[in-house]
Structure formats: structure tokens, C-alpha cells
Amino acid sequence: MFKYSLACLALLATGCLSTTTTSKPGYSRNITSTVTDPSFSFGKHYAVLNLDLIDGLVANVNTTRSGQLWIDNVANWIDAVHKQDPPPLSIFTRVFFSNTYRPELGNTPFASAVTSLGNATASSPDSQIYSAFKTLDNYDVVLQKARYYAGAGNQLEEILSSQKIDTVILSGIRTSGVVLSTAFRLLDMNYNVYVISNNTIETPSSYAALNQKVILEGILPELPVNIISIEQAIGALNRSGPAVY
Ligand SMILES: *[C@@H]1O[C@H](CO)[C@@H](O)[C@H](O)[C@H]1NC(C)=O
Ligand SMILES: *[C@@H]1O[C@H](CO)[C@@H](O)[C@H](O)[C@H]1NC(C)=O
Ligand SMILES: *[C@@H]1O[C@H](CO)[C@@H](O)[C@H](O)[C@H]1NC(C)=O
Numbered sequence: 001m002f003k004y005s006l007a008c009l010a011l012l013a014t015g016c017l018s019t020t021t022t023s024k025p026g027y028s029r030n031i032t033s034t035v036t037d038p039s040f041s042f043g044k045h046y047a048v049l050n051l052d053l054i055d056g057l058v059a060n061v062n063t064t065r066s067g068q069l070w071i072d073n074v075a076n077w078i079d080a081v082h083k084q085d086p087p088p089l090s091i092f093t094r095v096f097f098s099n100t101y102r103p104e105l106g107n108t109p110f111a112s113a114v115t116s117l118g119n120a121t122a123s124s125p126d127s128q129i130y131s132a133f134k135t136l137d138n139y140d141v142v143l144q145k146a147r148y149y150a151g152a153g154n155q156l157e158e159i160l161s162s163q164k165i166d167t168v169i170l171s172g173i174r175t176s177g178v179v180l181s182t183a184f185r186l187l188d189m190n191y192n193v194y195v196i197s198n199n200t201i202e203t204p205s206s207y208a209a210l211n212q213k214v215i216l217e218g219i220l221p222e223l224p225v226n227i228i229s230i231e232q233a234i235g236a237l238n239r240s241g242p243a244v245y
């Protein structure tokens with residue numbers, strides 16, 4: 001924080017002090033993996049969960065270097081997954097509301113967590129999947145949600161159980177929101193949960209760097225959720241499958 005303020009002064013960049021996000025995203029390339037077996041795989045019944053990768057949220061990080069690294073890693077992962085033959089089930093989530101009155105929210109506590117998305121509906125620019133991330137038409141699944149958990153109020157659980165999925169691999173924004181919430185819930189529902197450390201990012205806040213490290217190295221490994229790097233994830237893809245979907 002101190003270093004950053006000095007940098008702002010050095011540049012005489014008044015914008016540094018006037019924006020609401022003077023802090024950086026939480027993102028690290030020094031996260032310890034919990035999986036050490038070099039031959040681990042995701043099996044045949046795995047699903048890839050790409051959480052809340054929408055314009056309105058990605059815009060909070062895409063002007064930063066770490067945000068760009070995160071975007072590149074997530075995009076590479078999505079593309080590598082799509083190159084599998086056959087591709088496994090990929091499920092994307094988007095946050096938006098049924099109409100501009102936001103009936104999903106009312107006066108709930110969660111409403112204050114999504115004020116930045118305004119009254120985004122299915123067609124709003126903010127709720128679209130960010131352009132760097134591709135979906136396979138009529139193959140990948142895109143679900144609406146209006147809470148932290150990826151399966152809140154949608155077909156996630158029905159799809160995972162109908163497809164006999166036993167393993168899920170998570171990427172998304174932000175680490176302390178959808179990723180953490182979804183890891184807890186799916187672990188409780190007996191799924192093997194993997195989080196790709198390079199593919200999850202903490203939106204700028206005073207605690208972003210700390211949150212990112214503590215969640216990925218402290219909290220999730222204790223559950224236990226598997227923390228792996230993008231390199232491990234792509235290696236494991238090659239040893240997994242053929243995916244059943
Ligand atoms: C992914 O994360 C690991 C562990 O934090 C790091 O060593 C590696 O350099 C990262 N890879 C990329 C492509 O960012
Ligand atoms: C990376 O993390 C390890 C273990 O937490 C630490 O000892 C090391 O100093 C860190 N390296 C960098 C470059 O931050
Ligand atoms: C960041 O994302 C927003 C929303 O998609 C986009 O309008 C903007 O051009 C992006 N900025 C950069 C630097 O990529």
C-alpha cells in the first residue's frame with residue numbers, strides 16, 4: 001500500500017488518489033500446490049466450472065498486469081479444455097437478473113454485493129461473458145445466478161448429478177466470492193474439488209493480496225480442496241478422460 005502511494009506521487013498521477021480502487025487485485029504466481037502426485041488425473045466424470053467471467057466483473061481487474069495474467073491463464077485453460085476429444089462438460093455462470101427490477105434481490109444482504117452490476121439483465125453488456133473467454137455453442141452450459149454460490153437458483157446440481165460428475169475444476173472471479181462459496185458447497189455434496197490457483201483472482205481491496213494467499217494456501221487446503229497450478233491442470237487434462245458427458 002505504502003509503496004503504491006509513493007508510486008502515485010512519483011508519477012504525479014492524481015488519478016491514483018481519486019479512484020475508488022487504489023489497491024491492486026489479489027493474484028500470485030507463488031501459490032503452493034497441494035497435489036504432489038505427478039500422475040494425478042481428473043478421471044472421466046469431471047466438469048470444468050468457469051465462474052462469473054462477465055464483463056462487469058472482469059473490468060475490475062483487466063487494466064492491471066495481474067488481471068491480464070489471470071485472463072491469459074483462464075483463456076488458455078478454456079481453450080485446452082475445448083480441445084479434448086470429446087470435450088468434457090464445461091459450465092459457465094453469469095450474474096444477472098430476470099428484469100431491471102432485480103426480483104432475485106429485493107432487499108436482501110446479497111443485493112449490496114452486486115450494486116456495481118446495477119440492474120443487469122441477460123442482454124446487458126455487463127453480464128456478457130468476457131470476450132477473451134470462448135464457449136462452445138450447444139455444448140457448454142451457461143447458467144444464470146444471483147448469489148455467490150455457483151448453483152444458487154439454477155440447474156447446476158441437477159446437471160452435475162444427472163451427468164454423474166464426481167470431480168469439478170474451478171476457475172473464476174473472485175476468489176473470496178463465487179470460488180470459495182462454490183468450493184465449500186460442492187465439497188459438502190461429495191465432489192472432488194480442484195481450484196486452479198492461476199485462474200482465480202481477488203478483486204482489488206485492501207485485503208486482496210492477503211485474501212488470495214490465505215484462501216488458496218490456508219483455508220481451501222484444509223477442507224480439503226485441491227489447489228493446483230495451470231501447468232498441473234493442463235498436464236492432468238492429458239491424463240484424464242475420455243470425458244463422459
Ligand atoms: C501458475 O502458478 C504457479 C504457482 O503459483 C506458478 O509457479 C506459475 O508460474 C504460474 N503459471 C503461469 C503461466 O502464470
Ligand atoms: C514464495 O513462497 C514461499 C513459501 O511461502 C516463500 O518462502 C518464498 O519467499 C516466496 N517467493 C517469492 C518470490 O515471493
Ligand atoms: C476491460 O473490460 C471491459 C469490459 O469488457 C472493456 O470494456 C474494456 O475495454 C477492457 N479493458 C481492457 C484494458 O482490456
Ligand SMILES: *[C@@H]1O[C@H](CO)[C@@H](O)[C@H](O)[C@H]1NC(C)=O
Nearest residue numbers: 099100101102117118119120
Ligand atoms: C435500473 O438502474 C438504473 C441505474 O442505477 C436506475 O436509474 C433505474 O431506476 C433502474 N431501473 C429499475 C427498474 O430499477
Ligand SMILES: *[C@@H]1O[C@H](CO)[C@@H](O)[C@H](O)[C@H]1NC(C)=O
Nearest residue numbers: 231233234235236237238239
Ligand atoms: C497434452 O497433449 C497435447 C496433444 O497431445 C500436447 O500437444 C501437449 O504438449 C500435452 N501437454 C502436456 C502438458 O502434457
